[in-house]
Amino acid sequence: MAILEVKHIEKHFGATQVLKDISFSLEKGQALSIIGSSGSGKTTLLRCLNFLEKPDHGIISVNGNVIFDAQDSSTQLEKEIRKKRLHFGLVFQNFNLFPQYTALQNVTLARELMAKEHGNETKAEIEAAGMALLEQMGLADRAGHYPHQLSGGQQQRVAIARALALHPDILCFDEPTSALDPELTGEVLRVIRELAEKDTTMIIVTHEMAFARDVADHVIFMDEGVIVEQGDPKEVINNPKEERTRHFLARYTEG
């Protein structure tokens, strides 16, 4: 059974339709890459999955349960959205760490707030889990540093640890390396690659074509709000069937 099923999602901003009949599914443990030009709707799609935008049409299911149905307002209750959001972790292009908190506090904060509500974990347990995640990201020695004391690549790895701390079913990345200098891109791609090797279920919006081809199990090419082509990344990227895909990819192979 697919861990994520997206059916017929549509989204307008005013008169502009930015997502048109988007349907796809994702299996547990697989990595999906989404590629496409600027303005094609990639970020909007991730924001819809994370309940940061509300689709005008369509259904989103996680583990076989409908978590959003545009036709059914009982799936859109404000008080349940916070809980449903926990299915997804989101890593942004610009890291979006809390500047007033250390790396470790950034990772533990959400879980501490949840523990306050539910009393299910002690602060010490949460901190130990947070340290283990920072260690996994190669940042054990940076736990006490504030975001401004970290490089962009280190900040992004803290952001990944923060997203993992809540054990999302699906980890989403929105161009995780496009704000980084080339020499820092590699360290972030490396940890994402390690997560893929551990069968973390992921959706990665990226302009790194070689990375999408080598790490993802499936790729979606979007253009002007539609899925133009999807399939095995090696097939789609090395041997695109659609003219629009070829045109897009040509930009990455020239020069």
Ligand SMILES: Nc1ncnc2c1ncn2[C@@H]1O[C@H](COP(=O)(O)OP(=O)(O)OP(=O)(O)O)[C@@H](O)[C@H]1O
């Ligand atoms: N809040 C908004 N209000 C109005 N229009 C929006 C809003 N957010 C996005 N758009 C428009 O929706 C379209 C899709 O934007 P989106 O950010 O999803 O594209 P993208 O594929 O992520 O592009 P990029 O590669 O530049 O990040 C664009 O035309 C954009 O201007």
Ligand SMILES: [Mg+2]
């Ligand atoms: Mg975007």
